[in-house]
Amino acid sequence: MKVVAREGDFLESVEGLIFDVKGICHPPNRVICYIRYVLDKKGERKRGKKSYRKIYDLGERYQFLKEKFPHYVYFDPIFQQELQGVPHKNIKKVYDPRKKLLKLVKGNRDVLEECTVQLVKALQVPVETLGVSGSILVGLHTPESDIDLIVYGEEYCLQVYDQLKTLREKGVVHPFDTKRAQEKAQFRWGSATEDLVELEQRKVMHGLFQGKEYFFRFLKSEYTEYGEVQYIPLHKATLKAKIRDDTENIFTPCCYALEGSSIKGVTQIVSLRGRFCEHVKKGDVVTARGTVEKVVGKKGEYYQMMLGEAGDYLLPCE
Secondary structure (H helix, E strand, O other): OOOOOOOOOEEEEOOOOEEEEOOOOOOOOEEEEEEEEEEOOOOOEEEOOEEEEEOOOHHHHHHHHHHHOHHHEEEEOOOOEEEEEEEHHHEEEEEOHHHHHHHHHHOOOOHHHHHHHHHHHHOOOOHHHEEEEHHHHOOOOOOOOOEEEEEEOHHHHHHHHHHHHHHHHOOOOEOOOHHHHHHHHHHHHOOOOHHHHHHHHHOOOEEEEOOEEEEEEEEOOOOOOEOOEEEEEEEEEEEEEEEEEEEEOOEOOEEEEEEOOOOOOEEEEEEOOHHHOOOOOOOOEEEEEEEEEEEEEOOEEEEEEEEOOOOOEEEEOO
16 A cells, blocks of 8 residues: 655554654655554543543653554664654554545534634635644544644745734734743743743744644645655754754744854754744854754755754754
8 A cells, every 4th residue: 555644644553553744755665653642541532432642752752662563663774763654554544634624614613623714714825725733633632732734835835924924913813922932932942031932922833823722834845755865864963053044944844054053064954843943033143952964865965953852952042
């Protein structure tokens, strides 16, 4: 069975494990994805007669799979690191965010789903260009869950981003209040300084709509053929540099072009994690910690810093 999946999709394995798909480049016989929900009789998430619990921490995700389902942890020769992924033969179902959103628009909805549809309508773009991910996608949300929306295609991504700024100016969507921004900063960066709180409040890709937290993920309609580019992790490092270009900072993966990097040859910072999107801007002097990678493709080679592991950060500095 050939499976096509990309960032924002979820999939369910034959054992009933639910994974969230990562990235747009996958091996020919496996989907790179990370465990998110597991069957647990004591779990607080309910779907029909089954109970699930959510695993968020990356280390806990690896620990769970290595102990109970080690065949879903493998070494990837292109990304040159240990990853989580499900072989096509072990995939029971792929959850498509676009199909789920269309179903919500046409069908019955609970309170959170109704809020989701109202936010989508406020964006004034074709509903087919959007999708709903996260717990709503797999039917495991609670009244306190977030609204995770995806926009497909660069043109619509830019339209929605501009519309979100307009909706914030009109008071339709709101930045996080101080308390929630403090909690977000503490959770993401291990600190809730005034600067970090203001930074989280400044972002329009996340915020509040009708009291519910939302997050947008912007995806270009581009695919990278597996094996076309190889990523070779070299070492963990900390760098200081100036942001030369931030035009790719809302997309997944987000990318920041650098100048004056303290690590010779590192020309950009990249991440698949939403917390790094819209995080710093052109002209900012930043400090970052992540993994220095050598990227090798048909057009040559270059070096970048990849952010995403526990302890990685990207912060403006003086």
